[in-house]
Amino acid sequence: MPPQHNVKHIKIAIVGAGSVGVTTAYALLLNGLAAEIVLIDIDKNRALGEVMDLSHAAHFAQARVRAGEYEDCAGSAAVIITAGVNQKPGQTRLDLVKTNYALFQDVVPKIAQHAPDTILVVATNPVDVLTHAAHQLSGFPVERVLGSGTAMDTTRFRHELGKYFGVNPRNVHAVIVGEHGDSQLAVWSLATISGMRLKDYCQQKGVEFSEAAMEECSKRTKEAAYEIIRRKGKTNYGVASVLVSILEPIITDADAIMTVSRVGTYGGVEDVALSMPCKLNRHGAHQDVPLLLSKSEQEALRQSALSIKEVLSSLTAS
Known part of the structure; x- marks a missing residue:
């Protein structure tokens, strides 16, 4: 069972340093809900650049922002998954599903391994299909895997x-x-x-x-x-x-x-x-x-x- 949360000790991990992941980190930073925000991305250089920029905003907030690896999900109250490809012209929704499902097959078990008590929040589209995938791939109970949905x-x-x-x-x-x-x-x-x-x-x-x-x-x-x-x-x-x-x-x-x-x-x-x-x-x-x-x-x-x-x-x- 996840521990009783105290904002002073809250860690949130965000997987995906694209526009949604980074904007979420920024909103979270200004909101003051977390003491630590970890940004994880396959492009480590980009994640580091975003963290450097966010850290300058952190001067006005009480949170530490850093780039990390999947093991840094450990102890997170929640892990948000925003990683994935966006639909391109001429691409079917199913093509998008298959690409992002393959990504989830790689990402979700790593999160589950290092943060077995966390709550998974899925933002990647198609969010309903991928919420189902995250539930299956993590082995978490249904209440601990949710999508941003509607x-x-x-x-x-x-x-x-x-x-x-x-x-x-x-x-x-x-x-x-x-x-x-x-x-x-x-x-x-x-x-x-x-x-x-x-x-x-x-x-x-x-x-x-x-x-x-x-x-x-x-x-x-x-x-x-x-x-x-x-x-x-x-x-x-x-x-x-x-x-x-x-x-x-x-x-x-x-x-x-x-x-x-x-x-x-x-x-x-x-x-x-x-x-x-x-x-x-x-x-x-x-x-x-x-x-x-x-x-x-x-x-x-x-x-x-x-x-x-x-x-x-x-x-x-x-």
Whole structure:
């Protein structure tokens, strides 16, 4: 069992010194959640350069940043995996899966060997498939292997709804579940503002509720990453801040609820990883209370699970 965490002694290891890994290290540094941040990358020179740069920012924070090897994962409260290739034009999602799965076959057992009590946080895409892979390759219990999943999509969704309704996104309670990808599901039946369902909120406010506008919010949420990648070639700030927000309740044992990816049975589909609201604390991610979905949402969740299962099956078959 992981020890009770004290921020003064917290070590976080990040595997992958690409833009997501480094931006996460920077966000973590400024957040003050860790006393030590270890950056691990196959390109040791790059990792060292990033650490030198980050160390100059560490002057304003209370944390030590250093480059390391897999053995330096020992004693980490969490190890974040951001390493992997990004999808290139003309490359299928399956090609991306195979390349990154091969990388995980190398990386995950090394982490598990040196940090057998850590919590694995997977950010590499396709995150649901690779969360499942990390669970299998590590031999860790399901609660100690989680993916960033739809935590990012949920943040984007609340941003879109907040913008549309003219309220702070923090006051919008709405989630995206399922795959972190095209089959993700907006849970409209449980979306609320001020404790009221969206239709009731509109009625109380004296404005018309628009299904079309809601679908547009959902569409923009789903397509946000594509839009950002088309314009700047990658996403890094949003996902880094989400990763830090996932780490915070793990480090502080806060029992916070977030939509993260975890292996389980969803919509009757067994042994698949996708996102549902989970309680996060120092022991990992726990699914204490099943989400109360409408019948159509239950079916959409099943389809999302089946689409991920199909990719998992193709991996084991190859």
